[in-house]
Amino acid sequence: MGDLAGPPVISTAGLTKHYGTVHALTDLTVEVGAGVTGLVGANGAGKSTLIKILLGLLEPTSGRASVLGHDIEHDSHDIRRLVGYMPEHDCLPPDTSASDFVVHMARMSGLGASAARERAADVLRHVGLEEERYRPMGGYSTGMKQRAKLAQALVHDPRLVFLDEPTNGLDPAARTDMLRLVQRIGTDFGIAVLVTSHLLGELERVSDHVIVLDGGHLLRSSATGDFLRRTGRMLVEVVGTETERDRLGQALAQRGLTCRPRGTMVAIDPPASDVAVHDLVRDLAAELGLGLMRLEPDRGHLEDVFMEGAPRA
Structure with missing residues (x-):
């Protein structure tokens, strides 16, 4: 379960992001513990904005936040070294194999050539792409592309992963498989997970803790069991x-x-x-x-x- 009794994996205080008159996040104060945390809300609720701020890719209008004990304003490089990120949108080079791509991402994260190849083979096996890893990713199905994105987020053995809409575009069977993988990351691998979705029901099945955003505001944050009373x-x-x-x-x-x-x-x-x-x-x-x-x-x-x-x- 997401154990908020220990030190928080993520902590925000009054976090706010405005784009002119558009308020993407407003005064968000929340803590995220270990395990799998679902970040839920409709499209435009502020989920992706929050992740990009936590990664240091966006500067907040006001407020503070820390990730794994590192302040987002001063330690964004350290945060990105310790965190894996699976973006929502397709970003894979179509002429590159999953193996070459994941090895490259491992090298970019600081792993040596031998360790990168070993880790890439291991993580591609875990996400179910072992037999397809040498094919160009341009010929992959949507489900395979999502698995490749997940693999690159895990290859450097992060302490925390941000998974932005990992079930986006998947059919029901592939969605179930992806959610099972997400749950394994938090349980079998022991990596803290923050996973976003606009499909409320699916995160009930895999999350220890749920944070609900509505129009950039915190609507509720509590253990999943409290929602399912x-x-x-x-x-x-x-x-x-x-x-x-x-x-x-x-x-x-x-x-x-x-x-x-x-x-x-x-x-x-x-x-x-x-x-x-x-x-x-x-x-x-x-x-x-x-x-x-x-x-x-x-x-x-x-x-x-x-x-x-x-x-x-």
């Missing part, structure tokens, strides 16, 4: 189409329960009176001739943070 609502799913789902929802409403469709399921709010919801759902499903597939507690999701309109920090 029980809400008191119940979710019920029956066999069939939306028609069967709605039949059950209408019957529950007639019994005084507040409910609404949630995808293929019916979400039931906590009852005002002492109603045995499980028994009522079971009995109504039987009465209506519906097959009951599942009945389970609802848990919070990252989307709920935005829907609740939480106060900005």
